[in-house]
Amino acid sequence: VGPMNEILKPLCWLIGHWKSIKAVGFYPTIKSFRYVEQMSFLSVGQPILNYQSVTWNADGKAPMHLESGHMRFDEGTNKVSLLTAQNFGVATVEEGLICDEQSLLLESVMIGRMSFAKKPFVTKISRCYTLDENGRLNLVMKMETDKTPMQEHLNVMYTKTEK
Ligand code: HEM
Numbered sequence: 528v529g530p531m532n533e534i535l536k537p538l539c540w541l542i543g544h545w546k547s548i549k550a551v552g553f554y555p556t557i558k559s560f561r562y563v564e565q566m567s568f569l570s571v572g573q574p575i576l577n578y579q580s581v582t583w584n585a586d587g588k589a590p591m592h593l594e595s596g597h598m599r600f601d602e603g604t605n606k607v608s609l610l611t612a613q614n615f616g617v618a619t620v621e622e623g624l625i626c627d628e629q630s631l632l633l634e635s636v637m638i639g640r641m642s643f644a645k646k647p648f649v650t651k652i653s654r655c656y657t658l659d660e661n662g663r664l665n666l667v668m669k670m671e672t673d674k675t676p677m678q679e680h681l682n683v684m685y686t687k688t689e690k
Contacts, residue, residue, distance in 0.1 A: 528573070529591075531570055531572075531652050532570065532573060532574045533570060534574040534600045534602060535570055535574065535576065535600070537605065537625045537628070538568075538576065538598075538607070538625060538631065540628070540629055540658050541568050541576070541631065541656060541658075541664070542568050542569065542570060542576065543567065543568065543569075543687050543688075543689060544565070544566075544567045544569075544627050544663055544687065544688045544689045545564075545565070545566045545567065545685035545686065545687055545688065546563075546564070546565055546686060547562075547563050547564040547565075547566075547683050547684065547685050548684050548686055549561075549662070549683070549684045550562045550563060550564050550582070550681070550682075550683040550684075551681070551682050551683070552680060552681050553679065553680070554670075554672065554675065554678070554679075554680050555675055555678070556647075556675060557652060560584075560585070561585040561603065562582050562584055562585055562591055563582065563583050563584075563585065563587050563611065564580060564581065564582045564683060564685070565580070565581050565688075566578075566579065566580040566581075566685065567579050568598070572629075574597055574599070574600055574602075575597055575598065575600075576597070576598040576610070577595075577596075577597055577598075578596045578597065578598055578609065579594070579595045579596075580594050580596060581593050582597070586601075591647040591660060592613065592614065592615070593613070593614040594607055594611050594612065594613040594614065594618075595611070596610045596611035597609070597610050598610075598613060598625065604625070605624050605625045605668060606622065606624060607622070607623060607624070607625060607631070607633070608620065608622045609621045609622075609623075610620065610632055615643075615644065615645060616640055616641035616643070616644035616645070617638060617639070617640045617644060617649060618638070618639040618640070619635050619637065619638050619639075619652060620635065620636050620637040620638075621633040621634060621635045621636065621652070621653075621654065622634065622636050624682075629658040630638060630656065630657040630658070631654075631655070631656045632653065632654070632655045632656075633654045633655075634651070634652075634653045635652045635653070638650065638651070638652070641647045643672070646673075647672040647673050647674045647675070648672060648673045649670050649671070649672050650671050650672060650673055651670065651671040652669065652670045652671075652673060653668070653669045653670075653676060653677075654666060654667070654668045654669075655667045655668075662686075662687065663684055663685065663686055664686075664687070665682075665683070666681065666682070666683040666685070666686070667679060667681070667682055668680050668682075668683075670679035681683070
């Protein structure tokens with residue numbers, strides 16, 4: 528792995544391995560739950576960040592939601608795009624702006640799903656990552672389904688475990 532590609536600089540605060548200190552899921556149609564997560568945004572020297580999120584139930588035993596993807600940067604602008612593939616049969620293209628030096632807001636522009644993916648269908652998602660003054664990262668993930676209007680599904684606080 529060579530030096531970090533210059534294009535990644537505006538998101539250098541996001542790069543690395545993160546572990547949840549508090550991860551909560553909720554939605555009007557489901558029972559609220561807690562979980563644990565390990566997430567990473569890593570560079571292998573390309574102008575791309577490789578993303579991975581692995582979650583387990585609250586006692587850390589049963590794997591739950593898994594997703595991975597790639598973030599590309601629109602050179603010369605503050606626009607980024609994240610492509611994800613998720614273990615329950617959904618794929619997303621999300622785009623957004625690096626709002627300032629410590630936050631990133633992404634919104635889905637395309638959602639794909641397997642023909643036999645579980646209902647209800649997610650029709651829109653957004654993720655907002657914000658770094659706080661103590662170097663902790665917060666994620667607010669909102670979603671819309673064909674049954675329920677856009678609202679929060681996940682709220683996670685992470686600490687960085689390694690660069
Ligand atoms: C439920 C989507 C991430 C755990 C759901 C539902 C959808 C959904 C569409 C069904 C809601 C309903 O029945 O009205 C997504 C998407 C995600 C995501 C698009 C990421 C982009 C996660 C993560 C976890 C999680 C990270 C936890 C580790 C759950 C659980 C339910 C649920 C436990 C309830 C399942 C049930 O009652 O059958 N999610 N989710 N989700 N999600 Fe997520």
